[in-house]
Amino acid sequence: MSFRLYGSARILQLDENGECISFNNDSIVDLGISSDNHCIHIFGRAIRDSKLLISTTQFFRLNSRIIFLHSPSSKISNELSIILLVDTNLNDFITALRLCQSLKPREKPSPAKESEESKSVFDARTESASAMQYFQFYGYLAQQQNMMQDYVRTSTYQRAIHANSIDFNDKIVLDVGAGSGILSFFAVQAGARRVYAVEASSVAVNCAELVRANNLSDKIIVVAGRVEEITLPEQIDIIISEPMGYMLVNERMLESYIHARKFLKPGGRMFPTVGHLYIGLFSDEALFIEQYSKGNFWCQENFHGVNLTGIRTQALLEIFKQPIVDTWHVNTLMSGTIKWTINFEKDPESKLHNITIPFQLTANRTGFIHGIATWFDVAFVGSSETIWLSTSPTEPLTHWYQVRCLFDRPLMVFIGQTVNGCLSMVANERQSYDIVLTAEVGTMLAHNTLDLKNPFFRYTAAAVIPPAGFNNEAPSDNLLQQNGIIIFSLDILGGRFIISGVGNAGAINHMEYSLDGATSMSNGCSESMPNSGSTSVPQFLSAQNSLVPNDGSTNIIDILSNSHSQLTQEQQLVETGY
Structure with missing residues (x-):
């Protein structure tokens, strides 16, 4: 299983009196948390890969770099007590550990112990199985990616926040259902003094990682939990969220969004503000x-x-x-x-x-x-x-x-x-x-x-097709109007080969070749052409162009075979309107 590393540490040992602490170079270990946020991993020369269940592990911070961990015996590990001297500051590891513990599944209370009054607003309206499935779904980074990659969604939120930076500058912001924290980052970009990013799924830990990686731990505070159950140390100036589901209301997160108004100062704002x-x-x-x-x-x-x-x-x-x-x-x-x-x-x-x-x-x-x-x-x-x-x-x-x-x-x-x-x-x-x-x-x-x-x-990414029966004009006529068309005809009895062309600008060009090599030409223009009265001959109607082969043959098969490349060039000229 993959895990997130929080640096190296040394295992500290107490002497027999429990007073003096010592360590040696072989006691260096790496410290991490599993990607599913269930286990602490400690591994190195001095100790095999030890897994401590986060839900049952007790920890005590002794100073800025020393931590004591105690994990009782479980199905994945024996009882373990260990003191670690971490090479870097413990803050990030402690924050992640607390977030993971706050997200542990709750044991279902017996009916005798639970009353309606003790339930949160969320629990009162939600089946426990539905809630578990819901938060598990949004705990996957793939689902966060799906939403973030919606360019219209993400860009509109950023534009709305940036365009109204006056509502965010030096303000206290609450992000309800923060997910990856992307809206919290937008709020900081707009000048927010502090953002509380509230997220009840396990992705809260990933959100904290992004905050740490972007050096914004002093601006964005990740709060693991449901907005109906958390407390905040101060009132909020503006609430941001993306609570919409299919048909606007599916998933019932709009209720959580409105519930968050209990933290809002009088006259505070909500983004979004209205829904239709x-x-x-x-x-x-x-x-x-x-x-x-x-x-x-x-x-x-x-x-x-x-x-x-x-x-x-x-x-x-x-x-x-x-x-x-x-x-x-x-x-x-x-x-x-x-x-x-x-x-x-x-x-x-x-x-x-x-x-x-x-x-x-x-x-x-x-x-x-x-x-x-x-x-x-x-x-x-x-x-x-x-x-x-x-x-x-x-x-x-x-x-x-x-x-x-x-x-x-x-x-x-x-x-x-x-x-x-x-x-x-x-x-x-x-x-x-x-x-x-x-x-x-x-x-x-x-x-x-x-x-x-x-x-x-039902969506398949195929292009949207108009319903049948909505054509009031011949669709093929649009092609005639938009593209140069060249038409060939053969008058064998009259001894003529005729080329007519319609250019992009509407010019109508006409040329007749006699089978003896003589050429007759005419040129006409549509009313939209500025030189409608011109008698100039288009380039492709040059009198030197003859379809008759050099050997004087009048066999039509020879004529067509001999002139294939020439007609192709002339067609290209017609299509460009010359």
């Missing part, structure tokens, strides 16, 4: 067929001798219960949009517990509606500028994509008809939402229930 969830009707026959076809497996009446048809209905319900995470062409929309808004500086956490969004949307064309499409924008409202981060299908793609919720059946609508419906989202203990979607047009009704915790990730 947008909803519109969409039509996508290909998507509906794709999802519906997944149930065809369960149509088999003789699958290895077993009839599967009895659970096909249940299979379809499960398939349509998944919101679709992908991106799509804006012409997929069948209506305008409405938006639901939350103000992070003013609204209570309870607004996120039960979200009801009624809608009345007018169809902008005739066709089938297959569900609703959603995306979100958030605004950073600063003293200097307001900066928007958008996940709209009209904007550059982000790692949030967009989310679509299918109806159980398509609804036929005519242009101008109103679709009445409601999107209901109820928060659950799995850090997500149960969705109920209804829509009606006249006497037709569509309905579906969805599980936002279990979306279908």
